[in-house]
Amino acid sequence: MSPDDIPSPSTENSSTGDPSDDSSPSGDSPPDNDSSSPDDTPLVHSRRQFLGLLGGGSAVFAGMSWFAPTWLPDPITDQFVIHYPEPPAHVWRPDMSDEHADKAVARLEQIVEQAQTLKERGDPDSIPRRLQMHLRQGDPTGGWLESAKSASNTHERLSYATIGMMFAGETVGAAKAVLDEVDPEELVERGKRIQSRAEDVLDSFSDYAVSDPTRDLAYLYFVEQSLASARFQSRHWERFVGENDYTNDAIADTYASYLQAEQHLDDARYYRELYRENLGDQTEPFADALATSLTTLTQSIAALPSHVEMRERVEDERDLDQQTPYGAARWELLSICFDGDYQFNYGPDGHRHGHTVQRLVETANALLGRRAHEFALDELDVDPDDTNYDSGRTFRAKRRAVRQFNSVRKTYDSPFAGVLAQDAAELIHAGELGIDMADGTFPMWRNRVESATYYLASEGQMRAFDEVFQSIFDGS
Numbered sequence: 001m002s003p004d005d006i007p008s009p010s011t012e013n014s015s016t017g018d019p020s021d022d023s024s025p026s027g028d029s030p031p032d033n034d035s036s037s038p039d040d041t042p043l044v045h046s047r048r049q050f051l052g053l054l055g056g057g058s059a060v061f062a063g064m065s066w067f068a069p070t071w072l073p074d075p076i077t078d079q080f081v082i083h084y085p086e087p088p089a090h091v092w093r094p095d096m097s098d099e100h101a102d103k104a105v106a107r108l109e110q111i112v113e114q115a116q117t118l119k120e121r122g123d124p125d126s127i128p129r130r131l132q133m134h135l136r137q138g139d140p141t142g143g144w145l146e147s148a149k150s151a152s153n154t155h156e157r158l159s160y161a162t163i164g165m166m167f168a169g170e171t172v173g174a175a176k177a178v179l180d181e182v183d184p185e186e187l188v189e190r191g192k193r194i195q196s197r198a199e200d201v202l203d204s205f206s207d208y209a210v211s212d213p214t215r216d217l218a219y220l221y222f223v224e225q226s227l228a229s230a231r232f233q234s235r236h237w238e239r240f241v242g243e244n245d246y247t248n249d250a251i252a253d254t255y256a257s258y259l260q261a262e263q264h265l266d267d268a269r270y271y272r273e274l275y276r277e278n279l280g281d282q283t284e285p286f287a288d289a290l291a292t293s294l295t296t297l298t299q300s301i302a303a304l305p306s307h308v309e310m311r312e313r314v315e316d317e318r319d320l321d322q323q324t325p326y327g328a329a330r331w332e333l334l335s336i337c338f339d340g341d342y343q344f345n346y347g348p349d350g351h352r353h354g355h356t357v358q359r360l361v362e363t364a365n366a367l368l369g370r371r372a373h374e375f376a377l378d379e380l381d382v383d384p385d386d387t388n389y390d391s392g393r394t395f396r397a398k399r400r401a402v403r404q405f406n407s408v409r410k411t412y413d414s415p416f417a418g419v420l421a422q423d424a425a426e427l428i429h430a431g432e433l434g435i436d437m438a439d440g441t442f443p444m445w446r447n448r449v450e451s452a453t454y455y456l457a458s459e460g461q462m463r464a465f466d467e468v469f470q471s472i473f474d475g476s
Contacts, residue, residue: 074444077391081451082436084398087405087425092418094222096154100270104161104263105148108141111168111259115140118175127178134174134252142167158267165259173255177248184240187254191237194261198230201268202354208287211280213473217290217357218415219275224355226268231351233261290356293472297363300471304370307340325389325449326382332453336427337373337460342366364468365423371467372460379456382449389449394435397455401428401462408462412469420469427458 072080119135127135139145144164151157176182201223210216236254239246305313314320314330322328342362345352352358379397382389405424409417431454434447 072392074391074448077395078435078444078448080395081391081398082432084395084402086402086428087409089425089429090155091409091422091425092218092415093155094219094271094274096158097270098154100266101154101157101161104158104266105145107263108145108148108161108164108168111165111172112140112145115168115171115175118172118179122175122178128248131174131178131248131252134170135178140168140171162260162263165263166256169256169259170252172259173252174248176255177251182251184246187240187251187258188237190258191234191254194234194258194265195231198227198234198265198268201265201272202227205272205275206287206354207285208290208356209279209283210286211283213286213289214414214416216275216279217286218419219271219278221357221361221416221419222271223268223275224352224358226264226271228345228352228355228358230261230264230268232345233257233264235351287356289474290360294356294360294363296471297360297367297468301363301367301370305338307334307338310334310338310373320384322446324384325386325445326384328446329377329380329382329449329453332450333373333376333457336453336457337369337376339366339369360472361419364420364472365461368420368423368461368464368468369457371464372457375460375463376453376456379459380449380452387445389445389452391435391444391448394431394448394452394455397452397459398428398431401431401455401459404459404462408465412465417465417469421462421465424458424461424465427454427461431455431458 119140122135124135134140141164144160144167148157148160148164151160173182205220205223208217208220234257236250236257239250239254311334314334317330320327320330322331342359342365344350346355346359347353381393401424405421405428409421412421431451434451435444438444438447
């Protein structure tokens with residue numbers, strides 16, 4: 001299963017306005033609340049409850065500009081963190097047509113019919129134990145088909161249908177294994193066909209022709225992202241070459257992966273057509289400019305400490321673990337800002353080989369993360385001897401991050417800028433989770449300081465946005 005297929009349906013939040021500013025005093029607040037206080041528990045759980053309790057609406061957040069958030073009890077400020085308006089879940093993505101989404105749902109329905117027919121032909125008493133979960137009675141999609149059919153949002157409809165293909169595909173593969181109807185050579189050929197067709201799509205825009213690069217490259221990013229999933233999931237054919245002793249589980253996984261790969265391939269073609277439809281009459285190849293920009297970004301990263309070097313620095317600091325706010329912040333920022341995955345799977349044997357726009361975006365995000373590291377660490381203002389972290393500081397960090405995000409998006413409102421800003425938006429969305437889902441596993445100061453690292457890393461990324469964006473487009 002590709003990372004792109006992880007179930008994560010969410011409703012887009014269009015409330016990006018920030019009704020408050022950062023003029024609130026940051027000093028002379030009462031002593032921080034003790035995180036072990038019996039009162040340090042969530043008081044309300046829904047946005048409606050919270051705003052109703054405090055008087056409602058955006059005026060609640062606007063009022064926060066008149067005093068320091070650290071004056072409030074931590075559990076109250078935690079709710080400000082959770083309910084403060086955030087950027088949209090998807091900063092920019094191409095429109096999804098009803099026709100394309102409905103086609104995916106119809107495909108899933110056909111797979112379900114095939115799965116049910118195959119299950120009925122099998123002998124329940126002959127099913128190996130490891131395959132019983134795939135062949136149990138009921139909906140082979142685990143409810144995803146119904147979710148796909150009922151979803152009004154076309155992106156969600158497509159996403160739910162694609163997830164359903166994994167579960168229904170496992171049923172098809174498991175049933176064929178039980179019925180002894182598996183042809184290993186056909187599975188090899190099917191996987192190779194998907195890969196070949198994906199490469200044909202990639203070759204069809206190899207010059208990266210654009211009329212407006214800040215628009216057209218955004219569409220091509222989504223093309224390449226879908227192709228990456230298709231190419232990755234079609235590689236299961238390698239498990240059936242030669243005398244390999246493949247298992248029934250491998251067969252079930254392969255059928256599921258191929259079905260999803262074929263859907264991702266259709267998605268790539270759909271996004272490619274949108275790219276073509278939006279091209280102006282006058283175009284120029286942008287491949288060389290992309291290569292130059294990629295080199296510039298890579299060299300900028302090379303001039304900074306590597307992930308390994310930064311990890312060694314953190315490890316070399318005496319007694320630096322996650323048992324203090326300072327240690328927790330250092331380790332969390334290392335994870336957020338120095339991810340090395342942007343280099344992977346782009347080599348000759350990688351499933352993203354030749355994906356220049358996707359590689360450019362991931363490299364740019366890696367540079368933005370590294371640029372954000374020192375800013376975030378400084379703004380956290382955490383000392384090694386600290387034993388607590390006030391929730392008001394976390395709230396201020398989120399408020400600042402949202403304001404910075406909105407300001408940059410107002411300046412850079414192109415589709416590609418939206419693609420590049422997605423990572424910063426996701427950091428803001430992820431920041432509240434540690435507080436909202438706190439279960440007592442860690443002291444609350446740890447949840448709060450780690451949430452603050454997400455917000456400040458997002459702000460740091462957006463503060464470096466102009467430099468990185470201009471290095472890609474050179475003012476275009």
